[in-house]
Amino acid sequence: MSMERAIKAGGRRAGGFTLVELWFATAISVIVLTVVVSFSVYMSRSFAALGNYLDMERNSQRTMDMLTRDVRQAWGLAACDATRIVLKADTNGSQIIYQYSPENQTLSRLGEGTAQILLRDCRSLSFSNYQRNPIPGTFNQFPVATGPSEAKMVSVTWVCARHLTGQNTNSDSVQTAKIVMRKKQ
DSSP states (O other), X not given: OOHHHHHHHHSOOOSOOOHHHHHHHHHHHHHHHHHHHHHHHHHHHHHHHHHHHXXXXXXXXXXXXXXXXXXXXXSEEEEEETTEEEEEOSTTSOEEEEEEETTTTEEEEEETTEEEEEESSEEXXXXXXXXXXXXXXXXXXXXXXXOGGGOOEEEEEEEEEEEETTEEEEEEEEEEEEEEOOSOO
């Protein structure tokens, strides 16, 4: 049977798409593909931001643990300013230095013959030293008046942030602590 006879006999036409059907199917495919690609890009950026945040948080926690251990075990404070503290590590005169570099945005630890960078992408950091006794009626302590040798507590605050594909993301890590020295001079 020829094609013409099949169309006339059944009243139907032969298989295939019309041009309108083809355009309609293509438009739907493009829309679905656009949605899938947009969702994939969004999810990959979200996972990258989450990975940045977790990495910074892990580094911040490790650094805070190390700083807390060193301050608590220190015999005193040799020097302190907003970007640097020098801890008396023992009674023999050895020191541990924590130094913040605003230009490099890093916090380094120098001591025991080694130097290591503890934090990168550190946007701001500040050290302060205090006496141990609290101000009555508050949770604050008295600042040291005569010098770091009287300090019994160190306060530190830092903010780390990273760029993700050329933009600042919400992957910020903020740490703050007041650490009391436990050893007597």
